Amino acid sequence: MNLVILYQEELAGSGMAVIRDPRRVLHIQNILRAMPGEQIKVGLLNGRIGEGEIISSTPEMMELQVEFSSEPPPVLPVTLILALPRPKTYKKVLQAATAMGVKKFIVIESWKVDKSYWNSPVLSEEETREQFILGLEQGMDTALPEISFKRRFKPFVEDELPEIIKGRLPLLAHPGAVSPCPRNVAGPVVLCVGPEGGFTGYEVALLEKHGMQPVSIGARILRTEFAVCALLGKIF
Amino acid sequence: MNLVILYQEELAGSGMAVIRDPRRVLHIQNILRAMPGEQIKVGLLNGRIGEGEIISSTPEMMELQVEFSSEPPPVLPVTLILALPRPKTYKKVLQAATAMGVKKFIVIESWKVDKSYWNSPVLSEEETREQFILGLEQGMDTALPEISFKRRFKPFVEDELPEIIKGRLPLLAHPGAVSPCPRNVAGPVVLCVGPEGGFTGYEVALLEKHGMQPVSIGARILRTEFAVCALLGKIF
Structure with missing residues (x-):
C-alpha cells in the first residue's frame, strides 16, 4: 500500500479524516508502522493525492489531518479488452x-x-472494486477504473467494437501475428488480449475484419498478467 | 505448460523419451488432455524444441516419440540484478x-x-531451479538461466559491478530518476531493480558512482514482478 485511499464519507470537517476499516487501519499500524505524529501518503478516491498526519491511532480507528496537494499520475490512454481469464488471473x-x-x-x-x-x-462488483482499489494503492493513483462485461463475443465484435476503436489504434495481441507490437504510441489505444491458449482462428478473423490489427511480442507465451504488463510497457 | 521440458536422462534410443515425474505426467494427462497418438510440444533442457507423439500413457509414466526440430526462441541480452525480494515475489x-x-x-x-x-x-538450488523450469515451460524455451547471490552490497557494487557492466547499457530502475527508461535497446543491458520501498539514497549513490544510470518508468510504483515485465517490454 504505497498510497492510502480515503473515501469522501471519511472526511470530517477542517481537513480531518477518520478511517474505521480494519484493513487499512491495521496495514498503516502493522505494515507501514506509522505512529501518531508521522505522515503517510493519502489520496481521495477519484480526487487528489497528498499527505496525512496521524493524529490518533487505535485498533478500531485512525484519525488523520489530511492535505490533498497534487493530481494523481497521468492515466494510460488505453481501453483494455480481455478475454475473461481464470478467476485468480482476473484479480x-x-x-x-x-x-x-x-x-x-x-x-x-x-x-x-x-x-x-x-x-x-x-466478477462481482464488490470483488472487482477491491482489485481496483488494491491496484490504485499500489500505483499511487486515485481514479477508479470502469469495467464492463460482454458475454457474447460475436455481437460485441460486430456491433460495439467498431465504435470503441474509432480514433484509436486497435491492437490485438496475438502470438502468431507477423507485425511487431508498436512502441511509444502517442495517441489512444485499444489493446485486446486473448485467453490462455489464444483466440481461435475464427475469433482472430472476426476481430481483424472489424478493425483490430494483430501484433506480436515474440514467440514466447506469457501469463496474461505478465503479458499485459510487457505490452503496456512497450506501447506507452 | 506450453512446452514440456525433457531431460537428457529421459531420452532412450531411437527418438524415444520416458517421463516418470508425476508433475509432468499428470499435467499432460489432466490439463493438456493429450492422449496416445496425439502430439505435444516438447523441448530438451538446454537443447532444441520440437514435437512429441504420445506412445503410451499410464498414471506412472509416459512414453513419447520425440523429434527436436528447431532452436529455442532468442534470449534477452540482459543481466537482471534484483534486490532480494520477499520469498513469494522471488518465485x-x-x-x-x-x-x-x-x-x-x-x-x-x-x-x-x-x-x-x-x-x-x-533460495535453495532445487526451488530456484523449479522456478526456472516453470518459466521455461511457460515461455516455450529450454535454456536454463544462471543465478548468483551477493549477500554484501558494497563489495559487490565496488568490486564486481564495474566488470559486469563493461560493454553493456547499465540501467538502474529508480522511481525518482529524471531520465526516462530507454526503449528498443539493441545491445546488451544490465538492469538493476531495487526492493519494495526502493534502494536507499546511499545505495543509489554508490550504484551511480560505479556506473549505473538511474532511469524511471513514471510516478507509479509497481510490484517487482510487474515492474520487471514492464521494463523488459519497454527496453527490448
Missing part, C-alpha cells in the same frame, strides 16, 4: 493493469474461456 | 523473467531487504 490482471494506469476494461467471452468462470464470485 | 519474478527470456540473474542484498529472506528455502 491479478486487474490489479496490475490498474497500478499501471489503465482506466477502462472490457471483459469478453471467447471460445477457450471455461464457461464456469462467468459464475465466479470474483 | 514470481524468476518465473516471469525466465518466461520472457532472461538468462542471467544476480540477487543482491540491500538495506530494505528483510534479512530473514536470505534464510528462505525458496
Whole structure:
C-alpha cells in the first residue's frame, strides 16, 4: 500500500479524516508502522493525492489531518479488452493493469474461456472494486477504473467494437501475428488480449475484419498478467 | 505448460523419451488432455524444441516419440540484478523473467531487504531451479538461466559491478530518476531493480558512482514482478 485511499464519507470537517476499516487501519499500524505524529501518503478516491498526519491511532480507528496537494499520475490512454481469464488471473490482471494506469476494461467471452468462470464470485462488483482499489494503492493513483462485461463475443465484435476503436489504434495481441507490437504510441489505444491458449482462428478473423490489427511480442507465451504488463510497457 | 521440458536422462534410443515425474505426467494427462497418438510440444533442457507423439500413457509414466526440430526462441541480452525480494515475489519474478527470456540473474542484498529472506528455502538450488523450469515451460524455451547471490552490497557494487557492466547499457530502475527508461535497446543491458520501498539514497549513490544510470518508468510504483515485465517490454 504505497498510497492510502480515503473515501469522501471519511472526511470530517477542517481537513480531518477518520478511517474505521480494519484493513487499512491495521496495514498503516502493522505494515507501514506509522505512529501518531508521522505522515503517510493519502489520496481521495477519484480526487487528489497528498499527505496525512496521524493524529490518533487505535485498533478500531485512525484519525488523520489530511492535505490533498497534487493530481494523481497521468492515466494510460488505453481501453483494455480481455478475454475473461481464470478467476485468480482476473484479480491479478486487474490489479496490475490498474497500478499501471489503465482506466477502462472490457471483459469478453471467447471460445477457450471455461464457461464456469462467468459464475465466479470474483466478477462481482464488490470483488472487482477491491482489485481496483488494491491496484490504485499500489500505483499511487486515485481514479477508479470502469469495467464492463460482454458475454457474447460475436455481437460485441460486430456491433460495439467498431465504435470503441474509432480514433484509436486497435491492437490485438496475438502470438502468431507477423507485425511487431508498436512502441511509444502517442495517441489512444485499444489493446485486446486473448485467453490462455489464444483466440481461435475464427475469433482472430472476426476481430481483424472489424478493425483490430494483430501484433506480436515474440514467440514466447506469457501469463496474461505478465503479458499485459510487457505490452503496456512497450506501447506507452 | 506450453512446452514440456525433457531431460537428457529421459531420452532412450531411437527418438524415444520416458517421463516418470508425476508433475509432468499428470499435467499432460489432466490439463493438456493429450492422449496416445496425439502430439505435444516438447523441448530438451538446454537443447532444441520440437514435437512429441504420445506412445503410451499410464498414471506412472509416459512414453513419447520425440523429434527436436528447431532452436529455442532468442534470449534477452540482459543481466537482471534484483534486490532480494520477499520469498513469494522471488518465485514470481524468476518465473516471469525466465518466461520472457532472461538468462542471467544476480540477487543482491540491500538495506530494505528483510534479512530473514536470505534464510528462505525458496533460495535453495532445487526451488530456484523449479522456478526456472516453470518459466521455461511457460515461455516455450529450454535454456536454463544462471543465478548468483551477493549477500554484501558494497563489495559487490565496488568490486564486481564495474566488470559486469563493461560493454553493456547499465540501467538502474529508480522511481525518482529524471531520465526516462530507454526503449528498443539493441545491445546488451544490465538492469538493476531495487526492493519494495526502493534502494536507499546511499545505495543509489554508490550504484551511480560505479556506473549505473538511474532511469524511471513514471510516478507509479509497481510490484517487482510487474515492474520487471514492464521494463523488459519497454527496453527490448
